[in-house]
Amino acid sequence: MLQVKNLRCYYGRIMAIKGVSISVRRGELITLIGANGSGKTTLLTAICGLLPAWKGDISFEAESLKGMDPPAIVRRGISLVPEGRQVFAPMTVLDNLRLGAYTRYRRREHREIEQDIAQITELFPILGQRADQPAGTLSGGEQQMLAIGRALMARPRLLALDEPSMGLAPLMVEKILDTLVRLKADGLTILLVEQNAQAALKIADRGYVLETGKVVLQGDAGDLLSDVEVKRAYLGKDYEEFYDGRG
Amino acid sequence: MEAFVQYLFSGLTNGAIYAVIAIGFSMLYSATELINFAHGEFVMLGALGLVTLWGGLHLPLPAAFALTVAGAALVGFLFERTAIRTVKKPHPIVLVIITVGASIFLRGGAMMIWGKDAHSVPPFSGHPPIDVAGAKLLPQSIWILVIAVVLAVGLFYFYRRTLTGKAMQATAINKWGAWLSGIPSERMVLLAFVMSTGLGATAGVIIAPITMCSYDMGTMLGLKGFCAAMLGGIGSLWGALAGGFTLGIVEALAVGYVSSAAKDAVAFILLLLILYIKPSGLFGTADASRF
Numbered sequence: 001m002l003q004v005k006n007l008r009c010y011y012g013r014i015m016a017i018k019g020v021s022i023s024v025r026r027g028e029l030i031t032l033i034g035a036n037g038s039g040k041t042t043l044l045t046a047i048c049g050l051l052p053a054w055k056g057d058i059s060f061e062a063e064s065l066k067g068m069d070p071p072a073i074v075r076r077g078i079s080l081v082p083e084g085r086q087v088f089a090p091m092t093v094l095d096n097l098r099l100g101a102y103t104r105y106r107r108r109e110h111r112e113i114e115q116d117i118a119q120i121t122e123l124f125p126i127l128g129q130r131a132d133q134p135a136g137t138l139s140g141g142e143q144q145m146l147a148i149g150r151a152l153m154a155r156p157r158l159l160a161l162d163e164p165s166m167g168l169a170p171l172m173v174e175k176i177l178d179t180l181v182r183l184k185a186d187g188l189t190i191l192l193v194e195q196n197a198q199a200a201l202k203i204a205d206r207g208y209v210l211e212t213g214k215v216v217l218q219g220d221a222g223d224l225l226s227d228v229e230v231k232r233a234y235l236g237k238d239y240e241e242f243y244d245g246r247g
Numbered sequence: 248m249e250a251f252v253q254y255l256f257s258g259l260t261n262g263a264i265y266a267v268i269a270i271g272f273s274m275l276y277s278a279t280e281l282i283n284f285a286h287g288e289f290v291m292l293g294a295l296g297l298v299t300l301w302g303g304l305h306l307p308l309p310a311a312f313a314l315t316v317a318g319a320a321l322v323g324f325l326f327e328r329t330a331i332r333t334v335k336k337p338h339p340i341v342l343v344i345i346t347v348g349a350s351i352f353l354r355g356g357a358m359m360i361w362g363k364d365a366h367s368v369p370p371f372s373g374h375p376p377i378d379v380a381g382a383k384l385l386p387q388s389i390w391i392l393v394i395a396v397v398l399a400v401g402l403f404y405f406y407r408r409t410l411t412g413k414a415m416q417a418t419a420i421n422k423w424g425a426w427l428s429g430i431p432s433e434r435m436v437l438l439a440f441v442m443s444t445g446l447g448a449t450a451g452v453i454i455a456p457i458t459m460c461s462y463d464m465g466t467m468l469g470l471k472g473f474c475a476a477m478l479g480g481i482g483s484l485w486g487a488l489a490g491g492f493t494l495g496i497v498e499a500l501a502v503g504y505v506s507s508a509a510k511d512a513v514a515f516i517l518l519l520l521i522l523y524i525k526p527s528g529l530f531g532t533a534d535a536s537r538f
Contacts, residue, residue: 048427074429086424088417098410099417103429105410154429 001026001189002047002078002158007056009042016042018213019056024158029180029190031200031221034210040193041083043210044162047191048080049073060158075103079156083163085147089136093127096135096146100153113153120149123179141172148179159183160191165199177203201225249381254503255496256379260388262495263395264454268472269479269487270402271446277419277482278439280339284346285326287469288353289444292319293451294460295357298366308371316448322353323444327437350466357462365459391453398449399488406484415439419482467511474518480528489530493517 002024009017017039024030032040045051047058049070058065060076068076079100088096097120098105101113121128124145130138135146144164151159161180165173173196181203184190194200201207201221209217209224217224268290275283296315300306306314330345331337371390376383405412417425418435426432450468451460458464471494479490494514501509521528 050423050427069431070426071429071431074427079429080427082424082427086421086427088420088424090420091413091416095413099413099425099430100428102410102414150428 001061002191003057003059004043004047005057005059007043007046007054007058009039009046009051009054011042016213017046017054020210020213020215022208022215022218024189024191026189027184027187028205029184029192029203031192031194031197031204031207032210033194033197033200033207035195037212038210039213040210041162042213044080044160044191044193047073047160048078071103074154074156077155077157079151079154079159081144081147081151081159081161081164083166085140085143087135087138087143087146087150090134092132093135093138093146094131096150097127097153100150101155103154116153116155120152123152123182124149141168141175144168144172144176145179148176152183156188158189158191160193162193163195164192165194165196173199198225250503252380252382254499256382256384256388257502258496258499259492260385260391260457260495261498262492263391264450264468264491265471265475265494266488266491267395267398267446267450267453268468269475269491270399270484271443271450272472272476273479273481273483273487274402274446275439275443276476278415279419279436281331281342282346282473282481283443284343284469284473285350285353286346286443286447286472287465287467288350288357289319289323289447289465290451290454290468290472291357291460291462291465292322292353293448294455294458294464295361295366295451295462296448297452297455298361298368298460302366302368312452315452316445319448319451320441320445323440324437326444327440331440332433332437350469354462354465361462363462365461367459368455370456385457387453387456391457394449394453395488395491398446399484402484411438471514474514477518477528478521480530483528483530486528486530490528493529 004020004022007017007020008015020039020043022030022032032043034040042051046054047065049065049068049072052067060078063076065073065076088099094117097117098113101116104113121131126142127146127149130142135143138146148161148164164176168176177199180190180192192200192204201224204221206219207221207224208215217227268286272282272286275281293315296318297311300314301308301311326349330349331342334341334345370385370387372386374386376385406416414425414430415435415438417428417430418432422432425435472491475490475494476487477490478494479486479488494517497517498510498513501513
């Protein structure tokens with residue numbers, strides 16, 4: 001469904017992504033993990049059209065995304081839940097959701113949009129209860145739900161999320177990840193970028209580990225979860241614990 | 248008492264004009280964080296456009312009105328496309344200086360087209376002035392007040408009820424988030440330019456019958472509108488409206504009770520006071536960023 005081949009991204013003259021290739025198949029939940037500065041966010045911004053100057057190839061459903069701006073990519077069927085949520089704080093929750101469907105309003109899908117709003121408030125009941133409240137008054141976790149809801153309003157076929165667990169309480173993280181599992185079960189393809197590697201690998205099918213702009217490991221999420229290198233580098237377990245665990 | 252009412256009428260009339268100009272400043276600021284110092288020149292284009300189309304070519308008034316506003320909005324469109332969009336590093340100060348340059352350019356262009364002499368047009372309707380409590384209310388003042396209020400209510404409706412209005416607000420609040428949600432934010436900025444310059448031209452059209460229209464009329468009106476916008480809190484629709492009327496009325500009272508020389512000083516004294524005491528304006532929510 002999504003093919004990224006030998007992608008290179010530059011910030012000025014600095015190469016932030018040095019030849020990354022990943023693939024996402026229909027219905028999969030793929031996670032990209034890696035430390036700060038490993039290029040995860042850069043990769044997502046390139047896919048979503050925010051970073052126009054990339055080299056290599058990104059194709060979605062066999063069509064290249066080269067030269068497209070974010071609205072064009074949203075129309076193709078990729079929605080991004082950006083880092084830091086980026087909700088429209090002074091506007092109501094309902095308006096935030098409606099604006100997520102902007103491209104669909106332009107296609108006059110009013111009736112379907114109303115149905116989708118109902119579906120999303122069923123997925124996140126709190127958004128229904130707070131529909132007329134300004135988005136800025138929601139808690140961090142609720143805003144994250146709103147950001148996901150807003151992205152879903154565009155009816156994407158691929159949902160990309162940039163660190164949805166950042167700054168949230170563990171219970172809320174669990175809630176958000178459960179939602180992703182549920183969305184996947186409904187047939188949505190998901191690309192999840194996370195620093196919380198353990199939590200992400202638990203729900204993912206496959207994973208890629210990025211380090212300083214390169215893929216250093218890839219494979220089944222289960223394998224990665226038990227992989228020595230990943231444990232040491234990203235799951236925060238040191239050698240001692242690892243050897244103890246073996247003994 | 249009669250004198251007071253008369254001053255009030257004159258204040259309300261000028262205030263409505265300032266309010267319409269301030270709304271133009273304000274809406275562009277909230278969409279782009281840019282103060283367009285060429286805004287006053289669009290007021291001038293509106294007034295002189297009406298002079299040519301209605302006074303000169305004798306088109307029917309509604310057609311001349313609409314064509315003038317559309318023409319000025321087209322100039323605003325070209326301005327955004329050629330002078331603002333093309334800037335590689337859109338640092339605020341660079342953009343502000345570009346608007347100052349555009350203002351000089353528009354003034355010069357207008358001087359070449361319309362000459363240095365002042366022009367005038369008759370009022371929209373030929374009714375005699377109305378007597379209210381011994382003071383005279385000009386029919387043109389009623390036109391101005393009605394049009395200003397209709398514009399404000401229309402814009403309120405646009406922001407609150409229409410998808411485009413909400414998308415424009417979203418772009419103003421979080422350009423990045425809006426872009427990612429599929430809102431073409433560049434087109435929203437362009438639309439803000441077109442609407443803002445169109446509003447400026449509308450102010451010019453309605454003020455044309457009660458002032459002398461010349462190529463250099465825009466500068467002072469633009470500054471007054473800017474004062475009004477700052478007074479009410481830039482970025483706020485109702486703030487711009489309130490700021491405009493406050494400025495108009497205070498100015499008229501100062502002219503009446505102090506001296507007509509005080510007219511322009513009042514606006515700038517108010518501007519300084521508000522910047523000292525409450526830089527976010529009387530009704531503003533957020534601090535305007537300083538350059």
